[in-house]
Amino acid sequence: MELSETQAKVLEILQEDPRISMRRLAHRVGVSTPTASATVKELEELGVISGYKTLLDAxxxxxxxxxxxxxxxxxxxxxxxxxxxxxxxxxxxxxxxxxxxxxxxxxxxxxxxxxxxxxxxxxxxxxxxxxxxVTGEFKNSGTVQTDAATGLSIDCFYCKKKIAGNPVKLELDHRKHYLCCRVCASEYEAKYSRLKDKAGSP
Ligand SMILES: [Zn+2]
Incomplete structure (x- = not known):
């Protein structure tokens, strides 16, 4: 499951300007606003976008x-x-x-x-x-090269190997989780509920 061209473009623009409006993002990527929103949501669910932070100069x-x-x-x-x-x-x-x-x-x-x-x-x-x-810093970009040519792909949430072809999607707690096969999906689901039980118990 490689990143699509739209996903790659969205990542490039968001890394440059995380505060861009959806409308403006959609315009720059060349897609509709709902498509841009859906792509951002999907990248968040995939865990590729792990958060939006304010960077400080230490x-x-x-x-x-x-x-x-x-x-x-x-x-x-x-x-x-x-x-x-x-x-x-x-x-x-x-x-x-x-x-x-x-x-x-x-x-x-x-x-x-x-x-x-x-x-x-x-x-x-x-x-x-x-x-x-550390006595000097010459580069700390905080960004990742994401242009489509790099062939970035999504890893299985369970085995961490590249997902070949279409992922198996699991919906847990209203969030999609992406797995490479049925086996990983059932193992992942079991691990997920174990962790959830552990977090819920005092
Ligand atoms: Zn897997």
């Missing part, structure tokens, strides 16, 4: 950026990730192919960074921390 606010590489024991990763994600100053947290985690941390002072390091060091599973301070 430097202007006097924040310092650090990259922390966190090495450790994979067995406790899930709890570890949850604890790190819960630290407000952690701006992004990514897993790298060598099994380590890379956190970007924005802090107003070195004292706060020290506090975060102390918290990280005592978490179960953390074996080694490496810290680098």
């Amino acid at each position: 430097g202007k606010l006097g924040l310092h950026t650090f990259h922390l590489r966190i090495h450790g024991d994979l067995r406790s990763w899930e709890d570890l990730v949850e604890s790190i994600v819960g630290i407000n100053e952690v701006h992004t947290l990514r897993e790298l192919d060598d099994g380590s985690l890379l956190a970007e941390v924005l802090v107003p002072s070195l004292d706060i960074l020290d506090g975060i390091m102390r918290r990280l060091r005592v978490l179960v599973g953390v074996e080694k921390l490496e810290v680098s301070r």
